[in-house]
Amino acid sequence: MVYILRTLSGVALGVLAEYLGELAHENLVDIVLTISALTQMFDTNYAEAIILYDVIISDPPNEIEGLYAKLNQAYCYYRLVSGGTRTDPPLSHHQPSTFAEYQSLEADILSKINSSFFPDAEPPIEIPSEPLVFSTSHYPNPFNPETTIAFTIPADSKVELNIYNIKGQRVKKLINSPYTAGNHKIVWNGKNEQGQQVSSGIYFYQFKTDTDQDIKKMLLMK
Numbered sequence: 001m002v003y004i005l006r007t008l009s010g011v012a013l014g015v016l017a018e019y020l021g022e023l024a025h026e027n028l029v030d031i032v033l034t035i036s037a038l039t040q041m042f043d044t045n046y047a048e049a050i051i052l053y054d055v056i057i058s059d060p061p062n063e064i065e066g067l068y069a070k071l072n073q074a075y076c077y078y079r080l081v082s083g084g085t086r087t088d089p090p091l092s093h094h095q096p097s098t099f100a101e102y103q104s105l106e107a108d109i110l111s112k113i114n115s116s117f118f119p120d121a122e123p124p125i126e127i128p129s130e131p132l133v134f135s136t137s138h139y140p141n142p143f144n145p146e147t148t149i150a151f152t153i154p155a156d157s158k159v160e161l162n163i164y165n166i167k168g169q170r171v172k173k174l175i176n177s178p179y180t181a182g183n184h185k186i187v188w189n190g191k192n193e194q195g196q197q198v199s200s201g202i203y204f205y206q207f208k209t210d211t212d213q214d215i216k217k218m219l220l221m222k
Contacts, residue, residue: 048168
């Protein structure tokens, strides 16, 4: 799907993402995320694109989509740091600081993608992911009008919990304070910083502690 969408213009992608997002259908979540991330990247909104790609990487629809998401996220990170951004870029799975580093990463990821298309080729080396030291969950999902976000942290830590829309824009800051180790939960009532009810569509929350982070999708259906 990614390699088809990359042939469309940024404007066309934006219109398509907005239309599909308004449908708020469970089966469209992955395609809307992919289109929105590409739109932000083509529009040079690299910080927003990095956040959206992190959502895709956390739960990719398939292996190839996940690899393309990592490649595009790395490109956005490189463009941010090479452009002399004055703020710290969002956390990226790969953080190339030079074009040579990005090219090396691109060659490695494209090789894995080619291996996926041609399974008789030598399989790529799989790097096991480290287990999370904390957990997050939310229920119900889809939700209307509110959802509960539960989390467990193994040690005392400052916690940040933000809600973002499909464009990668922050809608609501739910938590920005110290928490003790243990189980906690907080309810998002579907309202933004101005206290206004947000529209139906795809949202996601980003959870951070001093050492770790997690990001998950949510669907508001009215």
